[in-house]
Amino acid sequence: MEFLPAQGTPTLDEHGERNGPLTRVRLAWYYRPSDVSDRTVADCRLLLAAIYSEVCDISQLRAKCYVIHRDKITDLAGWKKRPDRFYFQRLFDPWIRKEFEVIQAASVRNLPTNIREVLLSRYEYVVAEKEVVPDLTDELRDCATCEKWCPPPETVQCDRYIEERGDDATVEVLSLVHEMSPKEVDALETYKTTLTRHERYKHNVDWLTEVIKRFSDAWVNGRDLLTVNMKSPLHQEKWKKSETRFIDKDFTDAEVAAFEDAIAIHGAELRPVREEVGSRTMPEVVRFYGHWKSTKLGEENTKIKAARASGKTVPARAPSRGAGSDDEGSTISDVARANHSCGACRTRESDTWWKAPKGLATTVLCDNCGISWRKYADLNVRPLREETIAAKSKAGDKREEVSFSDASKLRLVEGVSTIPEYRWMNKCTLCDSTGGAVVRCSDCPAEYHVSCAWKAGHKFGFEMQAVKSSRRETTIVIDFKDGSGCMVPLVTCKGHPVHRRQTYGICETNDAGDTALQVYAKTYKQAQVENTHGLLRKAQRLDSILNPDDSAESEISQSNPDPQCAKCRTEFSPHFYPTPPSTPPDDSTPSSMGLQTWLCHRCHFIDEHNSIDRMQGIILNGKATNGINGILSS
Structure with missing residues (x-):
């Protein structure tokens, strides 16, 4: 963080002291890991450093937090228990979408002494790929012959020639202005002003880059610089099959209106803004937001300068964090009745309601959960449990409870x-x-x-x-x-x-x-004891655990809600067995005529035992009869 004076005022005066009053601040950017990748990170205090910073007015500050490198923290658990404390150990490059390791410059030892001294005097951290860190933090390696520093681990002899990779042919030439003569450079600057009549293009980085590249191509191929034109908004990029636009197409009036309406609702949350616009990609919306914001600030500064020039008093600008529109429209003043509960903790009372992320039961968060989400991207969501209790439920319909x-x-x-x-x-x-x-x-x-x-x-x-x-x-x-x-x-x-x-x-x-x-x-929690026995309920629970997929026989036996043994008339049995169609029950009661009849566990095994005895008797009698007939015939 660095405090700066107003725009246009030198940072330091002639005595080397800061000019006042300090009205701006330079802030370093950090990412949450969940914002730049799909992987889940359990530590909500871990951040990724960014490669750029932003200068904004002091009135736009929300709060102050502390972010330091992991190596500077001796007690990480104690650091995370304190509010507004974060740490980082890696850097994220949004252009190539890659993470790099961040190490302290003092930990780099495998360098010549003079280079290491300059490194320590100028920089506090070193950004490197993960594979390079062990080589940088290793002990100083010297050549075995000349005792000078040798950077790669495989370089151990002076007479070994290491071919350097990469030359002018491997780098895409974007500009050759530095090789032109002064006369050619003056001609280029003159012709450049005639390529467009739009003043905003003359200060557009993408447009100027393409202009210089086309002038360089014409100069290399020996063509006159007058042959260069910017009529085509397309160019051929390396490694791409088709041509792409080097500058975004202008937003239509309808798209600008949809964009400004979405900004008024969602603030700087550009993903929902892009959904409202619909016809633009996310990069186009991000770039347009930057130009749109700069235009609005420019109009505001022009009005302030005009007011000061005319001698009028310029009213002080209200801070960006107000009571009514806090955090760029992230709070909700009127909560609908259907959403009158926090999507995380389920509370129904809160002084301030915040907009909730997608995927929760409601679209609002209470003050505590909203601040926790804004600061740490962490929510302790309580599951919405609505128990469904039925008199008799099949296994799998719900989890059985005590x-x-x-x-x-x-x-x-x-x-x-x-x-x-x-x-x-x-x-x-x-x-x-x-x-x-x-x-x-x-x-x-x-x-x-x-x-x-x-x-x-x-x-x-x-x-x-x-x-x-x-x-x-x-x-x-x-x-x-x-x-x-x-x-x-x-x-x-x-x-x-x-x-x-x-x-x-x-x-x-x-x-x-x-x-x-x-x-x-x-x-x-009352068990259904009216029509079932405790042993039967236990058997059903164990059966649902051991056999989640019921067999056909168990399904048939459970099709009748109140089975009764056809012999002993009992309604209580660990299991009921259907009687064979060819074996009628002992009596012909009306309840058994034309309906499925059952045998309890006891009667079923008694019948099986009796049938086995009858079969053995028949076999024995058959053998005896055959023996007598043989004697008589002899």
């Missing part, structure tokens, strides 16, 4: 085997052991046992989440005190700040005297 045989007394727990395996394997962050299933904090990645969290004084409660009208038929909605919706249990670390979302403690009671824990257990 329930109680008697939810009113919280006794006889069922479904422990359905808890996911990873919750048993993860360590508790409080006791540092894996002996038991863990739960995750609703506001951070910390995981711990429920008993450990209770002993540590963590906060237990329930959140009342709103349910969409389209899901009310499949979601159990309850009323508790002044809230209505789907009740979701929460466990939060005691160090987290209190959120403004609608939550109730587990001991809070309603008008009937029931606590929140009792209401939740009765509504969502």
Whole structure:
């Protein structure tokens, strides 16, 4: 960061001191890794250095942050715990979209002494490719013969000739003005002014570059400079098959209007601006934004100079960060009812609402989440959970959860085997052991046992989440005190700040005297014990785990919701078996006429055992009869 005086004023006076007043500042640019690549970076404090800086007015500053190199930080964990602290160790080049390593100049040792002294006196950091860093930071290597420095590791003898790669033929010649005579240069400058009548082209870098290149080509080929013209906006670039434009096509009035409307809505977020314009590429929008912004600032400065020349008082310009239009239109003054909750933490109350990135449940963020996103690009998004509880659900429709045989007394727990395996394997962050299933904090990645969290004084409660009208038929909605919706249990670390979302403690009671824990257990955790046996429910849970794809036989046995044994009339069995069509039941009751009949587990195996005995008896009797007939015949 460097503070500068007003534009047009020398930075230093004749005594070597800075001129005042200081009205501008030079800021260094940094990128977030997620902004320039698709890979995910878990550390939100890690940045990528840029290769350029920007001069802007002091009034445009939002806040101050601290960015230093990783090698200068002794305690990285402590540095990241402090607000507005960042670090970098690599540089990103946006033109070739490549990252480079940034090392301290003091760590470069494999250089001659005189060169290293100049390097240390002028520069603090060195930017190099990753493959070159080990060679630069290595110890000083000398030639084995002359004891002078030899840069590459394979150069170890003076008599070994290393051919230098690269000459004039490998570099594309863009300008040969330095080889022209003074008379030819004067003629070039004269002809250059006649190529266009547009004043803005005469100061356009792309246009001037193409002009010099065409003059150079004409001079090399021996053609008169008068033959050069700029009628064609196309040129042939190296390594490209077709010709491309060297200067962007002018924006139409409709495109300019769409661009300015999008800027008024989205500010400097140029991706949504490009979507609003529609007919331009992203590079074209970026370049036009730069020219458009410079034009607006130029018009504003012209008005200020004219006002000062006429003796009028120029009002002080309001700072760019105002209360009504904060951060270039990133805040929202009127929140729609459909979006009246933070897309990350689900809170419904906030003094300031920010625009949320795409992919969240709503389009707004509360003040805390909005500032965290703007500063660190980090959001702790809480999943929107709407439990769907059904009396009997097939395996795969929903994940089975722990329930109680008697939810009113919280006794006889069922479904422990359905808890996911990873919750048993993860360590508790409080006791540092894996002996038991863990739960995750609703506001951070910390995981711990429920008993450990209770002993540590963590906060237990329930959140009342709103349910969409389209899901009310499949979601159990309850009323508790002044809230209505789907009740979701929460466990939060005691160090987290209190959120403004609608939550109730587990001991809070309603008008009937029931606590929140009792209401939740009765509504969502009561096992269906009316028509099923505990052993059958356990068998069904284990079957859904071991055999997620049910066989045809199990599907047939579950097609009848209330099977009954055709012999003993029981309704409770680990499994019911269909009776063969050729074997009618013992009685011909109306319920068994024309309908599928069943045998319980016990009766099924008794029938199988009896049928085996009958078959053995038939075989034995058959052998005996044949023996008697043989004796009589003899």
